[in-house]
Amino acid sequence: MFLPSQGWPLSPPPIHPDLLAASPSPQFPSASYLTSLGSRPENGRCITKLENMGFRVGQGLIERFTKDTARFKDELDIMKFICKDFWTTVFKKQIDNLRTNHQGIYVLQDNKFRLLTQMSAGKQYLEHASKYLAFTCGLIRGGLSNLGIKSIVTAEVSSMPACKFQVMIQKL
Amino acid sequence: MSRQANRGTESKKMSSELFTLTYGALVTQLCKDYENDEDVNKQLDKMGYNIGVRLIEDFLARSNVGRCHDFRETADVIAKVAFKMYLGITPSITNWSPAGDEFSLILENNPLVDFVELPDNHSSLIYSNLLCGVLRGALEMVQMAVEAKFVQDTLKGDSVTEIRMRFIRRIEDNLPAGEE
Numbered sequence: 001m002f003l004p005s006q007g008w009p010l011s012p013p014p015i016h017p018d019l020l021a022a023s024p025s026p027q028f029p030s031a032s033y034l035t036s037l038g039s040r041p042e043n044g045r046c047i048t049k050l051e052n053m054g055f056r057v058g059q060g061l062i063e064r065f066t067k068d069t070a071r072f073k074d075e076l077d078i079m080k081f082i083c084k085d086f087w088t089t090v091f092k093k094q095i096d097n098l099r100t101n102h103q104g105i106y107v108l109q110d111n112k113f114r115l116l117t118q119m120s121a122g123k124q125y126l127e128h129a130s131k132y133l134a135f136t137c138g139l140i141r142g143g144l145s146n147l148g149i150k151s152i153v154t155a156e157v158s159s160m161p162a163c164k165f166q167v168m169i170q171k172l
Numbered sequence: 173m174s175r176q177a178n179r180g181t182e183s184k185k186m187s188s189e190l191f192t193l194t195y196g197a198l199v200t201q202l203c204k205d206y207e208n209d210e211d212v213n214k215q216l217d218k219m220g221y222n223i224g225v226r227l228i229e230d231f232l233a234r235s236n237v238g239r240c241h242d243f244r245e246t247a248d249v250i251a252k253v254a255f256k257m258y259l260g261i262t263p264s265i266t267n268w269s270p271a272g273d274e275f276s277l278i279l280e281n282n283p284l285v286d287f288v289e290l291p292d293n294h295s296s297l298i299y300s301n302l303l304c305g306v307l308r309g310a311l312e313m314v315q316m317a318v319e320a321k322f323v324q325d326t327l328k329g330d331s332v333t334e335i336r337m338r339f340i341r342r343i344e345d346n347l348p349a350g351e352e
Contacts, residue, residue, distance in 0.1 A: 049205075053197035060193045060287075065186060089186045 047134040054138020055145070062143035065089065075169065078147050079106050086143060091115075104169035108140075109162070116161035129157040133165075140165060188260070192286045199299060209297040216298070220305020221312075228310040231257070243339050244268075246316070247275050250307070250337075259283050263335075279333040282326065290327050298322050304335065315343045 065086065072078045083095035087110075097109040115132045119125050133155035141153045150170040157163040202212045235253050240246040251263045261283065267276040284300045298304075304320035311318045317340040324334035 049201055053194070053201050056197045056200070057190070057193040061186070061190060064189055090190055 043131075047130060050131065050134035051138040051141075054135040054140075055142035056138075057135075058139040058142025058144075059146045060142075061090075061139070062086070062146045066147070072147070075104075075149065076100070078144070078149065079108075079167070082140060082143060083108055090139065104171065106167040106169075108165040108167065110165075111162045113161050113163045116157070116163060119160055121160045123159075126157060126160070129160065129163070130155070133157070133163060137165065140167060188283055189286070192283060195284050195302070196288060199297075203294065203297070209294055213296075213298045213301045216301035217305040217308075220302035220307075221309035222305075223302070224306040224309020224311075225313050227258075227306060228313040231310065243272060243275075246311070247277075247337070251277060254310075267336075273339040275337055276323070277335040277337065279335070282333045285327055285333075288327060295328075298325070299327050300325070300333070307335070307337065312343065315345070317341050317343055 066081075069081075072081065079098060079100070083098050087093065087095050091110070091114040093110075093112070093114070095108045096111045097107075099107045099109075113133075113136075115136065116129060119129070119132075137153040137155050141151055144151045144153075144167070150172060152168045152170065153165060154168075155163055155165050199212070199216070202215050203209075206212050206215065231254060235249075235257065237249050237253055240249060247265050251265050255277075256262050261279060261281065263277040263279045265275055266278055268274070282300060284303070288299060290297060290299065300322065304322065307320040308318055319338040319340060321336055322334070323336045324330035324332060326333050
């Protein structure tokens with residue numbers, strides 16, 4: 001399941017190539033919201049707004065959530081906190097898989113993301129998924145930001161209701 | 173030091189905080205998008221309406237309440253079942269008009285306004301106006317046209333929050349000709 005018992009060091013940099021590829025593969029219309037941002041200005045604007053709302057909520061939430069907790073050891077400790085406690089509080093389940101390249105990129109995979117479970121599992125609504133993910137991207141970014149980590153968070157869906165969030169830490 | 177020590181009790185509170193903060197972000201965003209408060213109020217009402225027309229289905233499915241025979245019964249269901257189910261509070265019902273077509277819902281504490289303070293330049297913003305839209309939309313789907321509006325609001329210095337509900341008319345089903 002979540003954390004392998006033998007400890008953290010995960011398979012080193014197996015970031016899925018799709019996540020880093022600039023152009024989506026032809027047969028899978030990528031729902032990465034950065035791509036849709038360029039193609040449809042109206043859609044892009046609403047996604048930016050949703051992301052900003054999430055950011056603000058993430059900031060407030062993490063502040064209240066961590067006020068009685070012990071200090072975090074390091075970045076990874078923070079990411080684990082986001083994947084377990086934070087995610088459980090917000091979405092009633094943990095992140096199913098966390099991967100990192102140990103160079104500031106984390107991929108959080110949720111196999112049954114709560115905001116997508118009510119949608120058709122086919123490809124019909126794939127292009128609309130980004131609107132449902134933008135708020136959550138902001139939520140993660142806002143939470144991390146208040147814990148002192150500046151980041152860029154993007155999301156991708158290739159088959160509903162699973163999705164991946166990619167967190168790119170911005171070194172200060 | 174255990175981080176998870178008080179998870180169970182905390183989690184419920186956290187969900188309500190997530191809800192409150194998210195609503196706050198929504199209103200803030202609307203204030204940025206629209207120039208004046210009246211437009212924001214209108215948008216909130218519209219969003220609420222759209223929530224209400226869908227929410228009623230969920231409500232009827234979950235609550236198992238039957239048909240209401242008069243407006244008083246409707247008021248009771250709204251306060252004791254619906255508000256309890258979706259907001260975790262039970263407003264009191266007062267100030268019935270003599271004709272029995274108007275009443276007030278008094279909210280002792282409104283979960284939407286935790287952490288909220290209205291800035292001076294938004295004195296005409298009706299922060300929780302979404303609720304009015306929800307009530308209007310939901311009741312419209314059960315053949316009742318009502319008007320809902322805030323007449324008191326703790327955010328504006330009143331001691332309680334009061335939503336005034338007025339029954340307008342029963343909506344008759346207009347079936348297309350030839351269908352029964």
